[in-house]
Amino acid sequence: MVEPFDPHAYAEMMAKALELPLHEANHDEVARNLALAFRLAPLFLEFPLHDEAEPAPVFNALEART
């Protein structure tokens, strides 16, 4: 069974991996924002799209500046 998402543990792990200075003072607020993001993301993650669906920004090599 998958454990429920723990934003505090996730924040600690990611802070370590990304060398971000997570302290007691900002730990709760970062975790709160992560929890919000993980609550919102399923709204579009669960929406069915084809594998071929193109992301909105498309790089155009022909329009690149010289």
Next chain:
Amino acid sequence: MTDWTRQHGHLIAQAIRAGETTASAVIEAHLLAIARRNAELGAYTEVSTERARAKAAAVDAARARGEALPPLAGVPFAVKNLYDIAGIRTLAGSKINRDHAPARTDATLITRMEAAGAVLLGALNMGEYAYDFTGRNAHDGHSRNPHDRTRMTGGSSGGSGAAAAGGLAAITLGSDTNGSIRVPASLCGLFGLKPTYGSLSRARTFPFVASLDHLGPLARSVRDLALAYDAMSGPDSDDPVCRKDQPAPVVPQIATGLAGLRIGVADGYFQRMGTPEAFEAVDRLAKHLDAKVPVTLAEAHRARAAAFIITMVEGGALHIDRLRSRAGDFDLEVRDRLFAGAMLPGQFYVQAQKFRRWFQSETLKIFDHVDAFLAPATPSTAPLVDQATFTLDGQELPVRANLGIFTQPISFIGLPVVTVPLLATNGLPIGVQVIAAPGREEVALRIAASLEADGMTHCKIGQD
């Protein structure tokens, strides 16, 4: 005697052209108003006095030589402090950027406004790194709403709202990633134009979310918005997102009335999570315009979520080095959202961008049936400056994250919007979004101009 600080930009230019006043007199009146009122409004972070005086003198000299003056000759304007102004540090609302060298060249839009004769007065306060809907700033002080200084301006273009609504500039320029022009326009009682994504150059402005960043003007009349838009639009190779063609001028089209226009009203998502004042304002305009066609933006709640995640991820990625090295120098209300954004998985971002493409293709079908539609700009009138939460549909929610719930799904797919100001039933300003198809700024401006001509809008300078 005319108080030029209360006058529309196009009428200032007209009076200068007619010799009824001089650009120098107009600029001195504005500099005096800034000296008197800026401390309490928190609008400007830097006033470019000498530059303004020199430009005004050049306009007056050109008139004295009998030259034809350009459309915005002598019109005072100011820019959010994320625009580069040569010789001034581009703060982007931050403490950290104070260590940057002064900008060497003006932002493209400043160059274009000046080419049209406008006179730059300085740089305006904003929420840190534009991650803000309130106009609050821990480093420079909060912007205050000229209509009630206990209330917020909205943000992140808070100084742009305070300056235009406080009579400290005729036209201000802001930026809008998720609503940062439209929210302060709504709360400060101004007309605001968030153009089509890619329609105005962002060259030499400090970025926030490259996928969603727009620039545009706020003003006290539709004609001023249109004049500024025409002055600034056109291709710019310095911004790879900027359009490649020169659009037709919008000024000649704004007074052509409503004939042939089909106007709808957004339903569903846009009829929930707001106060009665927000919905009454939309109803009032819809009734006047006889706009009866309901318009449904399918899955708008998912669009808002996707915009939220794209903002977090791109914002976090942009600032990750500063988060590592100078976390203590961020505004606390901004920093921890950036921290969280830097930690989100790539899947969230890619899927949000795929959903954006789907949402765009679905939403554009609306324009087979209508030319424009109305929606609230903000869920409420201006909250108090220190107000952290408000109640929407019985839920207590953070003000900071939710003032943009009605603007976010629209900028997500880059549609052009004019925010139209009304006086809400509680006596404070509130805006309604007039939303058009991509590249059809003139449609939204025509509708706004028609409402303005019919006396349906309310745009006054805040009390002294």
